[in-house]
Amino acid sequence: MFCFHKKECTHPKISPDKDAGYCPDCGKYIENRWYLTRCNCCNVKRKSIIKFDTIIPESQYCPNCGSEHYHVEEVKSINFIDINFAVLVKQVNEQRSMNRTQTWLERENNEPIKLLGFNLNFS
Numbered sequence: 001m002f003c004f005h006k007k008e009c010t011h012p013k014i015s016p017d018k019d020a021g022y023c024p025d026c027g028k029y030i031e032n033r034w035y036l037t038r039c040n041c042c043n044v045k046r047k048s049i050i051k052f053d054t055i056i057p058e059s060q061y062c063p064n065c066g067s068e069h070y071h072v073e074e075v076k077s078i079n080f081i082d083i084n085f086a087v088l089v090k091q092v093n094e095q096r097s098m099n100r101t102q103t104w105l106e107r108e109n110n111e112p113i114k115l116l117g118f119n120l121n122f123s
């Protein structure tokens with residue numbers, strides 16, 4: 001019965017309009033957090049995207065002043081202006097999750113662990 005390939009849940013049923021809730025697909029307590037990037041130089045809000053699990057501005061340079069330096073800021077309460085700039089990150093609150101998973105680190109190859117034996121044969 002339960003032979004689905006277990007992929008990491010993206011919690012699609014946690015809608016962005018609520019702050020947090022339990023995901024019906026994986027049982028985790030998910031917190032919706034909004035982040036946007038701002039220019040370090042002129043402090044303008046930059047349209048933000050997530051790339052390789054990192055929040056970055058969509059464009060490399062600030063459209064307002066041309067600087068490439070930015071910082072990431074959490075948006076405490078999202079509004080209809082910021083939503084155009086911000087990205088949504090669904091963060092798992094492990095403390096409140098009923099269904100805690102354990103992370104098992106898999107070894108990359110199935111080589112048996114070699115014992116670091118000392119060579120006692122001096123002859």
Ligand SMILES: [Zn+2]
Pocket residue numbers: 009010011012023024025026027028
């Ligand atoms: Zn989920």
Ligand SMILES: [Zn+2]
Pocket residue numbers: 039040041042043044062063064065066067
């Ligand atoms: Zn700027």
